[in-house]
Amino acid sequence: MKQIIVSGFGGQGVLSLGLMLSYAAMKENRNTSFLPSYGPEMRGGTANCSVVISNKEVASPVISRPDLLVAFNEPSLVRFLPALNEGGRFFVDSETAKKEVISRKDAVAVPLDKLCGNNKKGHNIAMLGVMLGFTGLKLESAEYAVQYVFKNKPQFIEANIACLHAGVDYALKAGLK
Amino acid sequence: MDKIVFTKPKLLNDTPMHYCPGCTHGIVHRLIAEALEELGDTDHVIGIAPVGCAVFAYNYFTCDMFQAAHGRAPSVATGVKRANPDSTVFVYQGDGDLASIGMAEIVHAATRGENMTVIFINNGIYGMTGGQMAPTTLPGQKTTTSQGGRNPLEHGNPIKICEMLSTLTGPAYIARTSVHDVKAVRNTREAIKKGFRMQREKKGFSLIEILSTCPTNFHMSPVAALEYVKTVGCEAYPLGVYKDVENGF
Amino acid sequence: MKQLLKGNEAVAEAAIAAGCRCFFGYPITPQNEIPEYMSWRMKEVGGHFVQAESEVSAINMVYGAGGAGARAMTSSSSPGVSLKQEGISYIAGAEVPCVIVNMMRAGPGLGGIQPSQSDYFQATKGGGHGDYRMLVYAPSSVQEAADLTYKAFFRADYYRNPVMILGDGMLGQMMEPAQIPEAVDVNSLPKKSWAAKGNNGGKQRVINSIFMNPDTLEAHNAHLTEKYEEMKKLDTMFEHYRTDDAEVVLVAYGIVARICKAAVDMLRESGIKAGLFRPITLFPFPYGEIAKLSDGAAKTFVSVELSCGQLIEDVKLGLFDSKNRPEVGIFARVGGNVMKPEDVAEYIKSGRITQSWIK
Numbered sequence: 001m002k003q004i005i006v007s008g009f010g011g012q013g014v015l016s017l018g019l020m021l022s023y024a025a026m027k028e029n030r031n032t033s034f035l036p037s038y039g040p041e042m043r044g045g046t047a048n049c050s051v052v053i054s055n056k057e058v059a060s061p062v063i064s065r066p067d068l069l070v071a072f073n074e075p076s077l078v079r080f081l082p083a084l085n086e087g088g089r090f091f092v093d094s095e096t097a098k099k100e101v102i103s104r105k106d107a108v109a110v111p112l113d114k115l116c117g118n119n120k121k122g123h124n125i126a127m128l129g130v131m132l133g134f135t136g137l138k139l140e141s142a143e144y145a146v147q148y149v150f151k152n153k154p155q156f157i158e159a160n161i162a163c164l165h166a167g168v169d170y171a172l173k174a175g176l177k
Numbered sequence: 178m179d180k181i182v183f184t185k186p187k188l189l190n191d192t193p194m195h196y197c198p199g200c201t202h203g204i205v206h207r208l209i210a211e212a213l214e215e216l217g218d219t220d221h222v223i224g225i226a227p228v229g230c231a232v233f234a235y236n237y238f239t240c241d242m243f244q245a246a247h248g249r250a251p252s253v254a255t256g257v258k259r260a261n262p263d264s265t266v267f268v269y270q271g272d273g274d275l276a277s278i279g280m281a282e283i284v285h286a287a288t289r290g291e292n293m294t295v296i297f298i299n300n301g302i303y304g305m306t307g308g309q310m311a312p313t314t315l316p317g318q319k320t321t322t323s324q325g326g327r328n329p330l331e332h333g334n335p336i337k338i339c340e341m342l343s344t345l346t347g348p349a350y351i352a353r354t355s356v357h358d359v360k361a362v363r364n365t366r367e368a369i370k371k372g373f374r375m376q377r378e379k380k381g382f383s384l385i386e387i388l389s390t391c392p393t394n395f396h397m398s399p400v401a402a403l404e405y406v407k408t409v410g411c412e413a414y415p416l417g418v419y420k421d422v423e424n425g426f
Numbered sequence: 427m428k429q430l431l432k433g434n435e436a437v438a439e440a441a442i443a444a445g446c447r448c449f450f451g452y453p454i455t456p457q458n459e460i461p462e463y464m465s466w467r468m469k470e471v472g473g474h475f476v477q478a479e480s481e482v483s484a485i486n487m488v489y490g491a492g493g494a495g496a497r498a499m500t501s502s503s504s505p506g507v508s509l510k511q512e513g514i515s516y517i518a519g520a521e522v523p524c525v526i527v528n529m530m531r532a533g534p535g536l537g538g539i540q541p542s543q544s545d546y547f548q549a550t551k552g553g554g555h556g557d558y559r560m561l562v563y564a565p566s567s568v569q570e571a572a573d574l575t576y577k578a579f580f581r582a583d584y585y586r587n588p589v590m591i592l593g594d595g596m597l598g599q600m601m602e603p604a605q606i607p608e609a610v611d612v613n614s615l616p617k618k619s620w621a622a623k624g625n626n627g628g629k630q631r632v633i634n635s636i637f638m639n640p641d642t643l644e645a646h647n648a649h650l651t652e653k654y655e656e657m658k659k660l661d662t663m664f665e666h667y668r669t670d671d672a673e674v675v676l677v678a679y680g681i682v683a684r685i686c687k688a689a690v691d692m693l694r695e696s697g698i699k700a701g702l703f704r705p706i707t708l709f710p711f712p713y714g715e716i717a718k719l720s721d722g723a724a725k726t727f728v729s730v731e732l733s734c735g736q737l738i739e740d741v742k743l744g745l746f747d748s749k750n751r752p753e754v755g756i757f758a759r760v761g762g763n764v765m766k767p768e769d770v771a772e773y774i775k776s777g778r779i780t781q782s783w784i785k
Contacts, residue, residue: 019430019601022601026430033600033602036599038455038599039539058684059685059691059767060684060687060766061602061681061684062681062684062685062766065768221623221626223494232636235632238630240630242633243490243493243622243634244520244632244636245486245489249483249489252483252486252489254490255476256450256486256487256488256489256490256492256494256496256498257622258490259491260447260498261623261624264623265624281483282486284479285483289476
């Protein structure tokens, strides 16, 4: 079972990243739940979602301790990093995260802007690519998820798939696990 | 051979009405039944009774009926009509029901142009609860909750429903009539008939406001109450057609 | 085929599958996806969607459509459901079948928009005036939200009674893979001879709840009570999770039950014999099952709820005749806060079981 929290400012693709994780899991016939925060966010404009991927029935969609944490901004780290599970990993943007955060052993710092060729809209999808190896999800499931989530905006699919591949390649080259 | 000179409309039964002597509810019930019968439209009629003196209207009609919560009859009728678009639906409401507690429901049914016919009984007083001030009570009119007479500074002003609803785009037909004499009764029947005909032709929302009496709570004889409606009532609430899409307004 | 569905969308589509063709709603967070979904979906299936001017109006539209024979539904969230109470009382009194969805948010008053279970009393004890009850389903997953909404229309018709789907903001907003039950053919549903839809000169049907004669009304009350007694026999639903040998039984419904399932697993891993008892119907409440558990290994019952001590009252009622007099406690988060599985596990491990939710 993997328990994942994705968090960041609204507009950073936080919810769609979580959603794509769930779609990819469902594509593989695994059990999954996607629980978004909703309404006007009270805590500094931060949106978050909890995703559980499991081979058994998902017990709680509410997560005590995430195995994987994606934190697109500083407030997300403050809020969720203390709860990171033992052996868990957290993912940040290497261009915006603080040095002392990046230097932690459990940090995965990703140069998102570089991977996406300055396509800021693709950050969350590049991150999905980097995360795949940690979730056990297959690349083709993630490709399906990207296509599904963007089915009403087909003009973005090609660029987004490129970001996804860039993320996967980066993780492979960096030997991330 | 005997010649039949008078029959009761099919949509009314033999139950003696509980209304007070001189009350005009009975006249209006009959006009509704006559209008529908004259239109040949009696098979799929559904009526909505209000809260107020006409709460038991279903006891006198033979068609299917609902009894609605206070003021909510236009919403109930909306549901009925959506479930059975080919039925003929009439809503029967008094002034407390329609113009006070049910103001939101009537305004929105009208503005949606719901294809229904509303019969609005305006006698300017709460009858069933014992003569309290209604939203349509006239300035100076004594009621049990405006015992010195309605004072606009203290109690606010009466609401004119036809004038108000005719500002909306939604309604197809809005008219005010009265039942204070034979001519007025005949005009009322024609107005009701027109409302039902327009409903059948799917032209939309129609409302006929009928100035009525409450001799008991007016503390008047039935004749004096009719005279009061003819003079004071009709002056405060001018009779006429306020909206008619068939005539371009 | 399974789809990844939002709870609110699953409820809406399951209603369509059950033959609901009249939906009346009013916007309020966190259930807006239901009217939004119905606004386009009803068009596709030839049904009716009306955005009413208020919740008061919407429930009365349901009364009209349901009374005229259609499968009708409305949805709202706590403050809006308070406004519907008048209409629900009339609907129960007039024996009109319909389905009402409440995706609860925290109160009282305007409260907040985050998840809550604080309308438990309102839903289960008859929230409006007069003596009446509704069948109340409390789904704990998106799949169950779909299944119970579908079932609700059939049970509503069977009893000629309103049925409530009691969810919370979290269930409405979360997504899980779920399959919508197979759609019924609306025209093949049993005819409702009692419905007021135009009588063709035949027997008059009257949909009403007014009975001025005390004896007549008493007889009507007795008839309604008989229906509620039948619900207790036929419709009580619940789930046991690892309660066989459980010494500590968590009692929770809806999403909170899912949180408790994870807590039970945590407690078992640390050697505490914990289990979960989940009422699926909140009315009728499965009192008998709680009593049975107290006759067995269960020494402690803990009501885990998103309300300030509402569910616990029914847990206590279930234990009323218990010989073993087990300990009863509560663990609650309110105001829109939601406990995590670990919070529940820690509370049980602490051994300080309290009768009040206030720490």
